[in-house]
Amino acid sequence: MGLSNVLLKGADERDLTKLAEYQAIGGYAGVPKARAMTSDALIEVLQTATLRGRGGAGFPMGRKASLIDRSSAKPKYLVVNADESEPGAFKDREVMARVPHRLIEGCLIAAHAIECTHVFIFIRGEYLAEYEILQAAVDEAHAAGLFGDTEITVHRGAGAYICGEETALLDALEGRRGQPRPRPPFPPIQGLYAAPTQVNNVCTIATVPAIIEMGAENFAKTGVPSAPGTAIFSISGNIARPGNYELELGTPMRELIYDIAGGVPEGRELKAVIPGGSSVPALSPSEIDVPLDYDSLQKLGTFFGAASLIVVDDRCCMVQLALRSTKFYMHESCGKCTPCREGTRWMVQLLEKIEEGRAELSDLDVLRSCGTNMLGRVLCALGEFAVYPVASYMQKWGDEFVAHVEQGCCPFGGESSLDGIVAPSDAHHRTVEAPA
Amino acid sequence: MSLTEDVRTIAKKYPDSRSATLPALRLAQERDGWLSPETLREVADALELTPAYCKSVATFYDMYHLAPVGKHLVEVCTNLSCALAGAQKVVDAFEGELGVKPGETTPDNEVTFRTVECLGGCGYATVVAVDHRYKQHVGPDDVAGIVEEIRGAQ
Ligand SMILES: Cc1cc2nc3c(=O)[nH]c(=O)nc-3n(C[C@H](O)[C@H](O)[C@H](O)COP(=O)(O)O)c2cc1C
Ligand code: SF4
Ligand code: FES
Numbered sequence: 001m002g003l004s005n006v007l008l009k010g011a012d013e014r015d016l017t018k019l020a021e022y023q024a025i026g027g028y029a030g031v032p033k034a035r036a037m038t039s040d041a042l043i044e045v046l047q048t049a050t051l052r053g054r055g056g057a058g059f060p061m062g063r064k065a066s067l068i069d070r071s072s073a074k075p076k077y078l079v080v081n082a083d084e085s086e087p088g089a090f091k092d093r094e095v096m097a098r099v100p101h102r103l104i105e106g107c108l109i110a111a112h113a114i115e116c117t118h119v120f121i122f123i124r125g126e127y128l129a130e131y132e133i134l135q136a137a138v139d140e141a142h143a144a145g146l147f148g149d150t151e152i153t154v155h156r157g158a159g160a161y162i163c164g165e166e167t168a169l170l171d172a173l174e175g176r177r178g179q180p181r182p183r184p185p186f187p188p189i190q191g192l193y194a195a196p197t198q199v200n201n202v203c204t205i206a207t208v209p210a211i212i213e214m215g216a217e218n219f220a221k222t223g224v225p226s227a228p229g230t231a232i233f234s235i236s237g238n239i240a241r242p243g244n245y246e247l248e249l250g251t252p253m254r255e256l257i258y259d260i261a262g263g264v265p266e267g268r269e270l271k272a273v274i275p276g277g278s279s280v281p282a283l284s285p286s287e288i289d290v291p292l293d294y295d296s297l298q299k300l301g302t303f304f305g306a307a308s309l310i311v312v313d314d315r316c317c318m319v320q321l322a323l324r325s326t327k328f329y330m331h332e333s334c335g336k337c338t339p340c341r342e343g344t345r346w347m348v349q350l351l352e353k354i355e356e357g358r359a360e361l362s363d364l365d366v367l368r369s370c371g372t373n374m375l376g377r378v379l380c381a382l383g384e385f386a387v388y389p390v391a392s393y394m395q396k397w398g399d400e401f402v403a404h405v406e407q408g409c410c411p412f413g414g415e416s417s418l419d420g421i422v423a424p425s426d427a428h429h430r431t432v433e434a435p436a
Numbered sequence: 437m438s439l440t441e442d443v444r445t446i447a448k449k450y451p452d453s454r455s456a457t458l459p460a461l462r463l464a465q466e467r468d469g470w471l472s473p474e475t476l477r478e479v480a481d482a483l484e485l486t487p488a489y490c491k492s493v494a495t496f497y498d499m500y501h502l503a504p505v506g507k508h509l510v511e512v513c514t515n516l517s518c519a520l521a522g523a524q525k526v527v528d529a530f531e532g533e534l535g536v537k538p539g540e541t542t543p544d545n546e547v548t549f550r551t552v553e554c555l556g557g558c559g560y561a562t563v564v565a566v567d568h569r570y571k572q573h574v575g576p577d578d579v580a581g582i583v584e585e586i587r588g589a590q
Contacts, residue, residue, distance in 0.1 A: 126556065156462065174455055175456065176454075234558065242517075243560075278554075310516055313520075
């Protein structure tokens with residue numbers, strides 16, 4: 001145990017964006033080791049490690065590799081999801097900016113496991129500095145002859161949260177509008193260019209070299225049994241020392257918030273923690289004695305998500321928080337399916353009505369049922385990400401919603417920390433009337 | 437090299453040339469500042485796609501401009517973490533300094549100013565992207581200096 005420095009190992013001491021520095025600490029040693037194994041043996045190693053995906057869903061990475069249809073006559077692809085656009089998340093960015101070679105080494109190892117010779121890294125378009133560092137690292141490693149017959153293409157997005165959803169990402173990579181695909185078929189059977197494709201998050205792939213270095217059995221003993229290893233936790237919002245902290249899975253949330261990140265500053269009180277990025281249900285202060293791992297958080301009715309905690313203090317109006325969050329999901333809804341396209345807009349309109357004191361108590365029921373009707377009826381999880389947070393705010397801070405209605409105005413009287421916040425969608429022309 | 441040649445070189449990196457659509461649109465926009473109907477036609481020809489197809493792709497993504505924009509782009513994140521850290525005060529300061537509202541361009545066409553969704557710098561709020569280069573921990577007091585810097589770089 002006691003391992004908290006895997007992904008970022010060595011980055012505080014050395015400039016690991018340089019190939020020679022990365023090699024000086026044993027970098028790329030995993031590639032020949034992996035290539036000496038058969039694909040089957042390597043997949044076995046990855047399955048033993050039980051590395052769970054760090055992009056949100058937590059699916060075991062080795063199991064995903066085992067689902068790749070290697071008997072297919074088509075090429076196999078590995079696609080790294082570096083779209084990182086979940087509000088609250090900024091961990092992948094740090095990996096790409098500080099340890100790009102660890103990601104590249106992970107790509108080469110994972111590619112060998114699925115018999116892939118063309119890897120794509122899809123990086124969000126806004127990450128310009130990170131793209132430049134990553135591309136330079138790819139070029140340097142390639143020039144040094146480390147790629148063998150494998151190719152790595154870094155592909156830049158162009159500004160769309162939905163491209164983080166893996167099938168939307170594949171469409172964007174194929175040069176289309178980034179809209180999710182109906183499933184099945186799932187990407188391991190039919191993904192990029194209709195060929196078997198493995199999609200993994202940056203941190204998932206960047207953890208792979210450590211598994212080869214430590215051995216799968218040793219790796220599996222770290223973290224918690226259901227989720228070995230470390231994660232880089234992004235913590236932001238009303239917190240004294242915001243930033244990224246790499247910690248073993250299972251670290252208590254309270255320890256991260258108070259001991260490591262310094263707690264809520266300015267003498268304010270903790271009001272809410274959104275533990276996995278803005279798309280997951282929030283926790284109240286009485287719920288933060290929970291280990292930070294997938295299963296523990298799920299038992300509390302929320303998700304590990306993108307390992308990104310947003311800390312909210314008592315100055316924040318939860319209706320405003322819900323409204324700002326929902327404006328994001330409305331803006332990012334790709335519009336392919338009706339419940340999400342229409343539902344996110346209705347939710348925004350209802351929340352505006354509540355915030356402005358124009359709502360009746362029955363509007364709260366309409367808002368709730370709007371959310372309930374979206375869950376399970378949408379093509380991808382974005383339509384659910386819009387609902388989870390709002391439903392949790394209404395459940396845990398319901399009094400505040402009621403107070404808006406009963407007082408006919410926001411009870412914070414203009415003093416909420418989110419008061420007047422302008423969202424990008426506010427610049428759009430309104431074409432739909434608010435429901436009466 | 438011409439845009440067409442550049443686009444075709446990029447297209448060769450992919451098993452299917454259509455995959456070069458996003459990079460091609462970015463390249464064209466870097467050259468012309470925005471994606472005019474003429475520019476979209478040029479991209480379409482280079483990739484042997486239709487202009488309508490290229491436009492349908494371009495409209496999907498926030499980073500493409502389908503109308504002229506200022507020479508410089510200032511984007512302030514107002515998503516949750518930045519908002520909790522006081523991003524609106526930064527927005528207000530830019531509005532005051534530039535004399536335009538989010539979504540608008542200054543009359544001299546120098547600066548387009550807008551609010552954007554999370555830029556992935558939430559722990560370093562407020563995040564402001566100036567021509568896609570991040571400035572972090574921006575407070576309202578930093579805004580005058582940033583605007584001066586932009587205007588000085590003209
Ligand atoms: C709307 C939406 C946005 C997503 N954004 C991301 C993202 O930015 N990065 C990411 O790795 N996964 C994201 N995911 C999850 C991916 O669909 C996919 O599960 C993940 O990339 C798989 O990698 P992993 O198994 O290594 O976690 C998103 C999912 C949805 C529904
Ligand atoms: S749920 Fe929303 S984002 Fe997902 S496919 Fe449907 S409309 Fe698009
Ligand atoms: S909320 Fe502003 S960068 Fe993420």
